[in-house]
Amino acid sequence: MSGKFLYFAYGSNLLQKRIHLDNPSATRSGIGKLKNYRLDFNRFSKRWGGASATIVKKEGAHVWGALWTLDNKHMETLDNQEGVPQNIYKALTIEVECPNGEKKTCRVYEQTNIPEVLENITDIPQERKPSYIYLKIIQEGAKESGLPDDYQQFLQKIPHNGFKGHTDLGLKLDIV
Template sequence: MSKPTFAYFAYGSNLLKERLLLRNPTAVFRSIAKLEDYKLDFEAITDPNLSRWHGGVANIVEKPGDSLWGAVWELDNKDLPNLDKQEDIYKGFDVKVCYPGGQKVICRTYKIDKKGNPMYDKRPSPHYKDVIIRGARELQLPNDYLDFLQKIPDNGYQGRVPIYEEVMKKLGAKL
């Protein structure tokens, strides 16, 4: 008998398998997918120096005609509380994404409903941006989308980011 599972659409740091597996050990990659009528943005909900990633975090914003790429992961239902906790500033909801072959799938994803604080820099830290780009490369997202991600300006933060160090350790990368 198979375990109950759910599909999760990731578009930020959870594009990178090693990042997602830190807190969600049952995650299995299913496919890349496109989310229509949304765009990728970044928000600074709190002082970037107090945030886990020391900068703005990825968010999706409704925008008819736009789209963004991400990954569909299948997780056991027992990991849903882990994912909800990891995505604590986000609100979970369902979206319909499209696989490259045209199949449409309903997935859980997350977005920040409240506007970021305009007194804080919403640009991502270089560390956070690096994890997103590593994930996009690992998944072989379309080249034009990878180019888009690489052109996102970062905030230049140079200090320690413990979650980044944890991910890099899992990758076996030297800092």
């Protein structure tokens, strides 16, 4: 994989249309499970009209995501998209497990402001809820990526903040 890197996407970049906005070299390389982390939402995003996704360490939990192979030249565009220069997210190198048991080393992004871990994602406070459109993009991306059915059902239970207004993404989405 010389000249390329593997990226684990668990949020809006599950959706191919979304990741290809700034990273046209991204090719789907399967799915994986990040163990001992859970999906959470924190930090209001003006772009999305609600809180954006992050991963939070939690023993025994897991997050499913899409694996994307990207050209090294797109590492900077991916960092910029995730707000690394603004200290919104930081890049980590993690190991994910594929459905066949194979382990792969991937780049992933975690918010720099770690939220308090909740017992249940359905109990998320209003200020940490994602917008309707952002959550729909994650749910559609999970379906498109072929994430396990039980994880897709988990994503369906996450409450949104009620915001269904315009988001300036630069792409047309037929999921509203």
